[in-house]
Amino acid sequence: MRGFRFALVRAARSRSRAELHTVQRHRPSDLAQRFSHSASAPARPSFGIAFDIDGVILRGRSPIGGTPRAIRRLYSEEGTLKIPFLFLTNGGGVPEHRRALELSQLLGVNISPKQVVHGHSPYRELVKRFEDDLIVAVGKGEPAVVMSEYGFRLGKLGKQTVTCLRKCTHHMMFIQSELKECLLSAILLIGEEIYRYSVTSCLLVDFLGLKKGINLLCILQLMILNTRINDHPLKYTSYGKPNPFVFKNAANILEKLVLSMYPNSQTSMEVKDCQFSTIYMVGDNPKVDINGAMKAGHPWSSVLTRTGVFRGKDNDPQFPADAVVDTVEDAINYILEKECVQ
Template identity: 45%
Template sequence: MRCRAVFRVSQSRNRAPLLLQPQASRLYSQLQSKHERSTFGIAFDIDGVVLRGRVPIGGSPQALRRLYGESGALKVPFIFLTNGGGIPESRRAIELSDLLGVYILPSQVVQGHSSFKTLLKRYENELTIATGKGEPDLVMSEYGFKKVLSLDEYASYFENIDPVSQYKMWTTKWESSKCSCPKNLVPSFNITSDRVKAAFVVSDPVDWGRDIQVLCDILSSGGLPGDENGQQPPLYFAADDLEYQAAFPSERLGMGAFRIALESVFNRIHCNALDCVIFGKPNPFVFKNAEAILRQLRSSCDDNYINNGNNGSHPFKTLYMIGDNPLVDIKGAKQAGHPWFSILTRTGVFRGKDNHAEFPADLVVDTVEEAVDYILKKESAC
């Protein structure tokens, strides 16, 4: 009988959400001018909503500018809530600012792997592996993980672990610079004898074949490739999108597709089913955390609100989730419940004429500009 994978989704309904961006209050107050407190907030997906590849779409620059005052001060608290990633939030904020023509704070960027910060206390000083496009090890290092290696670097310490590496016509950044790496950057721990205590899929992997092989080695051996079978180390995925909208006209396979491939192989060669924890939208934790960040952004500009003793009341009448993927953005907002209101655009994964059948949004629009126009008219904030 074939084993089935077990997925544990982190729940936080019975506890206060973790504020992943503690600096948000101070930075936001520096930009905020005096104005009437906003009763709503907005969370924008990125790929397929405001950008396609690196090109703004759907009138996104114009739409975002309407959320700022003439002086450049932010009028409406908003964040980017994306399952994408691979680079630190600070660098993503700079990139978004350049592409969209508005100033974006790092605290306004919540990526799929941002939730990995919640695991720092558990793995801060443990050997961990991070894989995905971009710089997954840098992302984890900036979160505070002290013994994290990219899968690229980790695999380079095991001779012949990737049996087809000689046929690959590309080299990784680590491989091309490994020989000139300063001695003080060489890990102070023994990579070939220490067990990996956790593996993180930070963003979409680049070399699926190599990553599946090495992850199977790590996960089936108790954290040490080549060793006897052992208890599987924890495996964490930043998100589980099967598809997403990139620069190519049709959808591209995402992290969820890689998870399915890894699961299928692992379950065929190992007696126990793959066990993993999945973060990212539509996980309820993500929306609870987004709400907390938006609340912090909003309350920072109103001292009376902070000190009036009414912090138990909900500060927002409505929180808008604008996304292009019904199975991720809309499903997540609907599961989160009040005060979330879901808006589905037709510029990304969803292209339907009518609403999505399984996860219908509260509103379907053609573009993000149309979504923002609807919100501002509804909230009388034009």
């Protein structure tokens, strides 16, 4: 009997040593797998957000309602960006880095210049196109500073020397003397569309010698007048909302923003199409913000606030949004709840 028990003990010990050897053989890879899982970067968000500024985030220079508190929910406790978002506005007149600094101070978070897209931001891509041409930059704010930061040679537009810098009402513009004798390639307008009527009127009256007080039809009449100066008339192109191009450009910027937030999630070579399942456009203007998101199509979804242009009780009948809320704080609550983000 003792011999039988001894044989059982020896067999048990042999099994224990074999099992221990098996565990030790697999343990390093198991530990590495657990370490790799714990050390891996968090999954990148499947959605992004674009906010209009005036009437949504700010009224003048004051944040609307609980906007700062709401925006902080898009950041981690350490202050790093957690949810990719940007500001998409037709306004501007100042460089993007200056607007980013202003927003950072007003909202109490760190806003990167990459997160600010003005209506004139696409002009940066036109520098080479008009490198040797005469152009006029006109608008509200500081067009000279904006255009020079984009790379335009203000002071020497094309090969012509700008001999006059004037103030026209609240707009600044660069012109060249004897403008009528030069071939004008482009007039780049800076600022909200509401200002373009007075900007164009001012340009025509002050620099093309028209009689003051004449009834002008904004850009259309400028194009007609320009045919008297150039062989080829100017063609009007809008680079602001609701142009679908603006939303496609914003989606690309959000993608690059995500790659900087999560550099290990995928390489830039792998980004071919929009990787977001949804991009939310939060705005107050149905004709501009909501209409633009509708024209852009997937993956854009629209959220309409009642803090600016739109004040209706129900949805806008002409350009209905996917959701209607009172404030941007409600919009962020709606988005995070829909995306199951705490």
